[in-house]
Structure formats: C-alpha cells, structure tokens
Amino acid sequence: MDSLDDLNRRLKAFAVQRDWEQFHNPKNLAMALAGEAGELLEHFQWLTPEQSAALGGDKKEQVALELADILIYLIRLSERLDLDLVAAAYRKMALNESRYPVEKVHGDARRAEEYGS
Amino acid sequence: MDSLDDLNRRLKAFAVQRDWEQFHNPKNLAMALAGEAGELLEHFQWLTPEQSAALGGDKKEQVALELADILIYLIRLSERLDLDLVAAAYRKMALNESRYPVEKVHGDARRAEEYGS
C-alpha cells in the first residue's frame, strides 16, 4: 500500500481514539501546520546556507521530526478537505513546468511574477 | 512505485534541468516551505472553522495547490538532507502515541507541555 495512504489511516485513527477530530477542522490544522513550519525555521535561522546542508546527529533528527510533523498535518488537512494530495502535487508540477520553461529560467530563481511573463 | 518516491525523482529532475539545485539548500527550502504555509493561512484567516470545512470549487482547488506546494518543498528538503520522510513520520507517530495516551487526553487538545506531565 502507498505510504501516504497508510499514514492517513493511522493518523485518522489516532485522532478518532482521542476524540480530537472536533479540533481538526481545516482552519485549525492550517494553523498547526504553519506553527510546525515556524519550528522548522528556528533550526535554520542562524545557520549559513552551507551549514544548513551539513546537519548531523541530533540536530538532523530534530529536523526530521519537524518535517514529519508538517507531513502529518498535510495528510490530516487533505483528509479533512477530502483532497487527493498526491494528485494535487502532480497538477502543481505540470503548472510549474509550463510557468518555468527551462530555456527561460535556467540558473535564475526569481519568483514567477518577477519574470514579467 | 511509491508516490513520494516518484514525486521525489521528478522534482529533482525539474531542479537539475533548471540549474536550480544551487538555490535548494535546506535553509532556503525551509523558508520556501514556510512561505507556502503562510499562503495556506491566508485562505483560511477570515473564515470561521465551519466555513473552513466547507470549501468548494475554485477555493478548494487553490487550497489543494497550496498543499501541493508544501508537499513539494517537504520532499525536496528530505532529499537535500538525505532523510527518509516517511520513516520519520512513523517515528514521530510513535512518539505521539506515548506522549498522548488515550486515557489522559481524550477530548482535550492542549499542547504537550501544558499537560504538565
């Protein structure tokens, strides 16, 4: 079975067992996800880009668990909104392919609106 | 093949073709992820919790694409940090199971540190 499907099933059971689905509306889950994204930032805020690419040991595991928290809320949000997260990712990648053609953006990472398309 | 593995492969190719891996250090990717989490919030900020659970049409698709953006950066970060995102999610769920025993937290969603364990 696909890893996201298994996680989804287990996360839903976890919430139901604790009677936490009453708190898991999309507004609250979006806040929880963004809160975890904030914790992720805190691990990197004073590091240089080079240091951020060379995490080891404890720090790396802490970051792994932050990413896990974000994935968990992403899966919960998709379930609550009845969305197919993976299908949405493929749709978004197709949009990105047409927005950022290789020959136009090679080596240049401005935001889409800054290319003055 | 697992959906996250396929997405990972395609996202890496997308970045390599555009010579964007130079920008994709973990510090920058963490910022990009948190920026997308901020966009997600903007969809929900003035909605009541009830309204947030009843999105339809265009708005729902916009939210789906925000979640896709977050997933995309989550996958990229895991790849750049050489982390197994799904394995980390299982580790985190095991931690949550022991931190929040059903009999202790039933119907009560305070944060872990507020349970005064």
Place this chain on the structure above:
Amino acid sequence: MDSLDDLNRRLKAFAVQRDWEQFHNPKNLAMALAGEAGELLEHFQWLTPEQSAALGGDKKEQVALELADILIYLIRLSERLDLDLVAAAYRKMALNESRYPVEKVHGDARRAEEYGS
C-alpha cells in the same frame, strides 16, 4: 522619545555587545520573525475564535511575550534594512484606504484580489 526609537537603540546595543550583528542579516532576521509568528499560532491553534478573545493569566502573558518577540525582530529588520517602519505603516494604511473603500467592503473581509477590482 518615541517608544520604537528607544527599543531600536537598546536592541542594537544588545546585539553589538554579544557580537550578534554578524547573524542579523535580513534573511536570518526574516526567518527568526516568521519562527516567532509560528509560535504565536501555536497558542491559538486549538482555540475557538471566542476562546482566543478571552485569554487570561499565564496564557495572556505568554502571548504578550510572543508579540514582543515579533516586534523585536521587526525593529531589528527595519534597522538592518535602513527602513522607517512607522513611515511604511502610514504608507501601507493609505494604500489600504484606497483598496478597500468603506462602501465597497462593509462587513465583507475577502482578500483584495477576490473583490475582482
């Protein structure tokens, strides 16, 4: 003296004394500010809107200190970027006045782009 000017002076001295200005480039400070905004969210994520308006005691003080952290990074960022934060706020308010005329948006809090100007 204006409160923001006094805070600015003290925050700069705090950083200089610790030799922390080397870390206080705008990129890092933007991350630190957004990390604090994430902590702010965590206080409110499982509360109803009504509960969020009725904080008391300890919780209220914790939120006050999160707001303080955000103000502190806002002042530091403005100083590092050589920006006048209060003047920018007046400019932004003037923009908001013209974007959201009273007769058009009364009682309706959609985002600007959703008014289909």
Place this chain on the structure above:
Amino acid sequence: MDSLDDLNRRLKAFAVQRDWEQFHNPKNLAMALAGEAGELLEHFQWLTPEQSAALGGDKKEQVALELADILIYLIRLSERLDLDLVAAAYRKMALNESRYPVEKVHGDARRAEEYGS
C-alpha cells in the same frame, strides 16, 4: 503622541468603519500576521544573506510594506487582547538580558535551550 498609539487609533477606526472588527478576533489576527510573515520570507528565500542586506529600489519598498503589514497586525492583536505591546517588549528584553549574558554567548547565536543552561 507616540507613533504606535496613533497607528492603533487609526487602525481601529479603519476596522470599525468597515465593520471588520467582527473578523478581528485574536485567532484570525494571529493567522493574518503569520501569513504576512510568510510573504516576507518569500522576498528573501532565494537570496544569499549578503544579497538580503543589499536590497534596493522596488524590492526594498515591497519589503517595507510587508514589515508594515506585520506591524499593523501586531498593533491590532495587542489592542484586541488589551495588551501593552511596548511594555511587553521591555519585559522580553529584560528576560533576554538574563538568559543571554554577554560573557556566555559572545559571538555564538545558538538558541537558549541549546546552551544547556
């Protein structure tokens, strides 16, 4: 009059005139603030720390207006929560002075909990 007091008064009038105070509960305002912090990140995410310190022209004005948005929501939140933002900033600075003594943290920007105090 102090700049924050004047801004506070004008922001409150702006919301009252539009009948927007109904949306301005602390939960919603915290989300709006964090959404703006996300927009701030997007300006800096692909820049090096050095580039982030050398913004000019349009980009600098865009960042100034993002900082203004954050200040605006910070002031609104403080008003809705009946908090004195500047007094909280002084309390937080006093805490920081005792948490980060100069002789202990000189030139070292780890997070407080990482000093293993």
